[in-house]
Amino acid sequence: MPRLMPEDAxxxxxxxVGDPSVPAAAANAALAAxxxxxRPTPRLLRASLLRRLAADPVSAAALDSLQLLASLPSSxxxxxxxxxAAAHLAVAAYLAVSAPDFDAAAGALFGRPGGRAxxxxxxxxxxxxxxxxxxxxxxxxxxxxxNSFSQTVLRGLWGDRAAAEERVRELLAVEWAAIGQSRLxxxxxxxxxxxxxxxxxxxxxxxxxxxxxxxxEQRAREIEGKLGETxxxxxxxxxxxxxxxxxxxxxxxxxLHSVVEDPLPAAKAAADEVLAARMDKAVDLNAGxxxxxxxxxxxxxxxxxxxxxxxxxxxxxxxLMDWNPTARTFQWEDSPDPDGSCSPIHRPQLPSPRRTTFSxxxxxxxxxxxxxxxxxxxLEEETLRKGVEQYGNGNWKDILxxxxxxxxxxxxMDLKDKWRNMMR
DNA sequence: GGTCGGGCTATAC
DNA sequence: GTATAGCCCGACC
Numbered sequence: 001m002p003r004l005m006p007e008d009a010x011x012x013x014x015x016x017v018g019d020p021s022v023p024a025a026a027a028n029a030a031l032a033a034x035x036x037x038x039r040p041t042p043r044l045l046r047a048s049l050l051r052r053l054a055a056d057p058v059s060a061a062a063l064d065s066l067q068l069l070a071s072l073p074s075s076x077x078x079x080x081x082x083x084x085a086a087a088h089l090a091v092a093a094y095l096a097v098s099a100p101d102f103d104a105a106a107g108a109l110f111g112r113p114g115g116r117a118x119x120x121x122x123x124x125x126x127x128x129x130x131x132x133x134x135x136x137x138x139x140x141x142x143x144x145x146x147n148s149f150s151q152t153v154l155r156g157l158w159g160d161r162a163a164a165e166e167r168v169r170e171l172l173a174v175e176w177a178a179i180g181q182s183r184l185x186x187x188x189x190x191x192x193x194x195x196x197x198x199x200x201x202x203x204x205x206x207x208x209x210x211x212x213x214x215x216x217e218q219r220a221r222e223i224e225g226k227l228g229e230t231x232x233x234x235x236x237x238x239x240x241x242x243x244x245x246x247x248x249x250x251x252x253x254x255x256l257h258s259v260v261e262d263p264l265p266a267a268k269a270a271a272d273e274v275l276a277a278r279m280d281k282a283v284d285l286n287a288g289x290x291x292x293x294x295x296x297x298x299x300x301x302x303x304x305x306x307x308x309x310x311x312x313x314x315x316x317x318x319x320l321m322d323w324n325p326t327a328r329t330f331q332w333e334d335s336p337d338p339d340g341s342c343s344p345i346h347r348p349q350l351p352s353p354r355r356t357t358f359s360x361x362x363x364x365x366x367x368x369x370x371x372x373x374x375x376x377x378x379l380e381e382e383t384l385r386k387g388v389e390q391y392g393n394g395n396w397k398d399i400l401x402x403x404x405x406x407x408x409x410x411x412x413m414d415l416k417d418k419w420r421n422m423m424r
Numbered sequence: 425g426g427t428c429g430g431g432c433t434a435t436a437c
Numbered sequence: 438g439t440a441t442a443g444c445c446c447g448a449c450c
Contacts, residue, residue, distance in 0.1 A: 373434060373443045397426060414444075416427070421442060 010037035010044070015182035018047035027051055042073050043179060050175050057168035058161055063091050063116065066168075069175075070126035077178035081128040083171040085121075088129045089137055090167040092117035093158035096141055103145045110141035118142075136377050136408070143405030150405050153386075157378050191215060196223050371409075376418055380406055384415060384422070393419070 016022050016030045028051075037044070049065045049072075056062055066088045074080065092109050099105030109117045120126050121134035144150035158164075181189070190199050192215045200208060200223055212220040383406040387399030396412035396419075407415065 370433080371444065375442080394427065411444090412426070413428090417443065417445095420429090424441090 006035060006037060009034040010040065011182075011184050013037070014041050014044045014047075015184040017051065018043050018179055018182050020176040020179070024051060024055060041183065043182065046072055046075075046175065047179060050172055050179075053168055054172055057165045057172075058091055058094055060095060062168065063088070063095065066091060066171075067116075067120050067126060067129070070120070070128040074128065075175055075178050076180065077174050079174045080171070080178065083167075083174045084128045085131050085134060087164075087167040087171040088117070088120065089134050090158070090164040093137060093141070093154070094161060094164040097151075097155045097159045098161070102151050106141045106145050110138045111145070112142065115142070132374055133377055136374065137379070139408050140377070140379050140406060143408065147405050150403075153379055153382055153406070157382065188214075192219050192223070197226055200224070200227055374409065380410070381418070381422065383407070384418060387415075388419065 013030060013034055013036070017027045031048075040048075046069065049069045053062055053065045053069075066084065070084055070088070096102065096106045096109050107115065109115050112118060115138070118138045121129050121131070121138060140150065141154065144154055189195060191211050196215075200211060203211060215223065383403050384399065387403060391398040391402070394416075396415040399415055400407050400410065400412050
């Protein structure tokens with residue numbers, strides 16, 4: 001039996017781990033059985049992190065996974081950055097408020113300059129995780145150190161573990177939906193899918209024989225039939241000698257088919273058997289032993305039971321090369337991006353034009369004086385409500401000065417305006 | 425100085 | 438284009 005080459009293992013892992021319908025136990029078995037590539041595809045890295053998150057959605061390790069995920073080439077889904085930012089914020093905040101020592105945890109996560117979560121959401125961190133809300137929340141946690149009132153409010157806002165887990169599940173759903181085809185699926189599409197005619201036309205006889213094995217005889221005949229139809233009439237040579245040779249070839253092929261069994265079904269069955277045996281073996285082992293199998297980049301992490309995978313599922317168990325008629329078509333590339341950084345939606349970012357006011361009555365620097373609008377976060381709204389209850393409507397200065405840790409960068413009139421909006 | 429009401433601006437839909 | 442939230446300005450106490 002030919003030895004499995006590292007590139008083949010990479011293709012298999014890219015396909016199996018990145019397929020959300022493959023149960024966690026099977027994916028972990030594959031990760032344990034096959035060498036993890038030294039230069040994994042971005043899809044494999046992303047899938048590994050998603051599986052790790054699904055198994056352990058709210059923890060310090062999950063925070064690591066979320067930050068690593070944000071450092072990968074961006075997901076094709078436009079909803080992914082917001083989902084990632086929300087999940088990251090929810091997990092970091094929950095870890096801080098649920099820690100036995102709030103001050104130590106909040107400092108380690110949100111303190112300046114080295115807080116783990118703060119570094120990730122600040123400029124220079126992960127762009128996908130940065131937002132005004134993240135900045136504001138980081139400031140609030142930092143300011144809440146030593147302030148029991150703020151800590152109580154923050155616990156009320158961020159202390160729901162189920163809510164944090166829900167944010168992670170939402171991110172998982174968005175990411176899995178956009179993970180795209182594996183390299184094997186793309187290759188399969190090229191050989192038996194939409195691009196098959198061109199691929200087969202360009203192939204020599206030896207290569208076509210390999211394609212025939214992969215596609216199966218029936219599909220191969222369909223493709224070759226279409227290929228024959230597309231050959232320009234002017235290129236056909238029609239002489240008695242050519243007809244004689246073609247008849248001989250057809251006869252030879254028919255004889256071959258009658259005596260040689262198509263090897264693909266048997267090979268596929270054997271492969272399934274081997275995979276099933278491996279899975280059984282892995283599942284029989286102590287779950288922790290399997291899940292803690294280290295990988296080359298230590299990314300596979302703890303496994304989850306098969307029913308713990310929070311990912312969209314297909315109706316039936318997927319075979320490695322099951323053909324998916326609804327799959328999308330990708331432009332084939334023979335070699336992967338050397339740095340693994342290519343993104344399907346990477347486009348140059350151009351600054352959007354903004355309106356500029358020019359008026360002789362209004363000095364240009366007036367624009368700079370206007371503060372940038374910053375959305376009110378839940379903590380500010382909640383504190384404002386409590387402040388109005390405590391100090392009374394209209395006493396904005398009192399409310400502001402008694403909650404400097406919460407109303408960072410706000411003025412008394414901002415509180416008034418916000419209350420006016422909240423009462424509408 | 426603090427608060428109020430009206431108006432302006434940026435942004436989301 | 439419209440609705441809304443956030444910010445600013447001038448008047449008033």
